[in-house]
Amino acid sequence: LGVWGELCTSGAGLARGYWSQPALTAERFVPSPFGAGGRMYRTGDEVRWGSRGALEFRGRRDHQVKLRGFRIELGEIETHLGEHGGVERAVVTMRRDEARGAFLTAYVLSSGPAPEEGELREHLAARLPEYMVPMAWIFLDELPLTPNGKVDRRALPEPDGAGRLQRSNYVAPRDFIESALVGIFEDLTGRSPVGVKDSFFTLGGHSLLAIQLVARIEGHFSLALPLAAVFQDPSIENLASRIRARSESKSLPEDDSVLVPLRTGGEGIPIFLVHAVGGGAFSYLALSAEFGDRQPIYAFQAQGLLNGREALGEIGSMARDYLEHLKAARPEGPYILGGWSMGGLIALEIARALRDAGEQVSSLILMDSFVRPEVEAETPLSFFRGFAETLGIPVEGLQVTEEELDSVEEGARLVFLEQRAKAAGALPQDFPLGRLEKLLGVYQANQAAARNYRFQPYSGPVTLLQAGESAAERSREQVKAWRRGARNLKIRKVPGDHSSMMTPPHVKALAIEFRNAIGEAAGKSRRSS
DSSP, X not given: OOOOEEEEEESTTOOOOOTTOXXXXXXXXXXXXXXXXXXXXXXXXXXXXXXXXXXXXXXXXXXXXXXXXEEEXXXXXXXXXXXXXXXXXXXXXXXXXXXXXXXXXXXXXXXXXXXXXXXXXXHHHTXXXXXXXXXXXXXXXXXXXXXXXXXXXXXXXXXXXXXXXXXXXOOOOXXXXXXXXXXXXXXXXXXXXXXXXXXXXXXXXXXXXXXXXXHHHHHHHTSOOXXXXXXXSOBHHHHHHHHHHHHHHOSOXXXXXXXXXXXXXXXXXXXXXXXXXXXXXXXXXXXXXXXXTSSOEEEEOOGGXXXXXXXXXXXXXXXHHHHHHHHHHOSSOOEEEEEETHHHHHHHXXXXXXXXXXXXXXXXXXXXXXXXOOOOOOOHHHHHHHHHHHHTOOGGXXXXXXXXXXXXXXXXXXXXXXXXXXHTTXXXXXXXXXXXXXXXXXHHHHHHHHHHOOOOXXXXXXXXXXXXXXXXXXXXXXHHHXXXXXXXXXXXXXXXXXXXXXXXXXHHHHHHHHHHHHHHHHHHHHHHO
8 A cells, every 4th residue: 555566467368568569579478476377467557556446547657767866756747837827838858968968858849939948947947856857859740640649758759969959048158268158158058049148057057067067167278266166157258267366376266165155145043054975065956045035045065176185084074164264254143054964963063163153153953963973894895875965866777786886996987987977978078087086085074974973952943845755754863863973953844855845846845944934043142133
């Protein structure tokens, strides 16, 4: 009961197979485990038994894909596109190429004048997480159909050369720097023509492509550029301005700092968020977008991600280092601190140091953080599975076995993972190995720091926003552990699991609870004063 599986049918009325299609027959008509010599037909429908004995239908298995670690129901995207007034019908598929790896492509049949791509992107972005918004868009006069009237997905045109942007606000490059960036943007995203006002992320860029973008820029212009620059200023125009300024100084970038401004508008108390085990600030982009311009938001990224810096391997040393940058940005309180997963532990230690120094920490908000991180006895496969998940690489699609990874020397395992990921299209072909090594070093250091952390009692107010879809037993254990050490603890459940709570659509509810926690703390502070 309640377990999703594939619906299979059998019995005397079962067909013999597909006419003149032996390969498809062998795939769909399989031996039945419920009777000697019997066969059953795999329908491809995903269903489960409900508590009242009815079968509940979720979707087609052949329309499910896994992209950057996320399982996606293509039909869900198609349904939301169909809700747009300018769309008569839409079909979404997953494609691959060497430059972009795996990506979603939308084929749109309009009901009148074709809507602009940006309009459809905004329509989906308001309803779905970022990873479910297609990168490539193709507008068709008609959809190819099979003889029985279904969409012939195999006959849909490849997006190569068809990823042409439809827009009315194009601004051409104005110098050689902008022209070079246009070429890099177009090559990485497969979109054209790219204008200088275009944002890397609205063109379909994501965290892995952003790392590749920085590597391309550094290689082309022979200067250092912080990864943070991509999501601070993701347009060609702004990146070109940074490059011009950097070219004149020829020094390490001044903004190559552990503290990254995500939102600078607003007059409220700034929010400071601490990175999770991957070390980057990307995980907070969706959350910060939900705040708009209400108040400034900053995120800490790991030292090991920066040029010429070594990864810190202990929670206390991270807290002390980040506290210096925090005080430089905001010398006096009150302070609002937050952290997701491992980041919550670092945020807690920063809060402890501030309170010990007599500063006011008005809010400490932890997002599904674990008092005692549950790190199983690590095998090479489980370690690389965790590392790959922080990058958004679906390890399942790489078809790596424990035995196979054990046979590879430890020093060669990263190269092995890189080659397998590129062969599977999960990693772009020219993704730099040096950047992968840096990311692995940060991940290893953070894993060790979380494993060795020992939680000491904390008397300040703490709000724990716990993922509602986490395993019930683990959630109860964590609540008990937190209550033993946090004397002033509030717990709120938010939708999603440990990962999906940070992305749309669940991140909207997370932001609401985050703001509520800040508001409750502010109200309590006013009453006590």
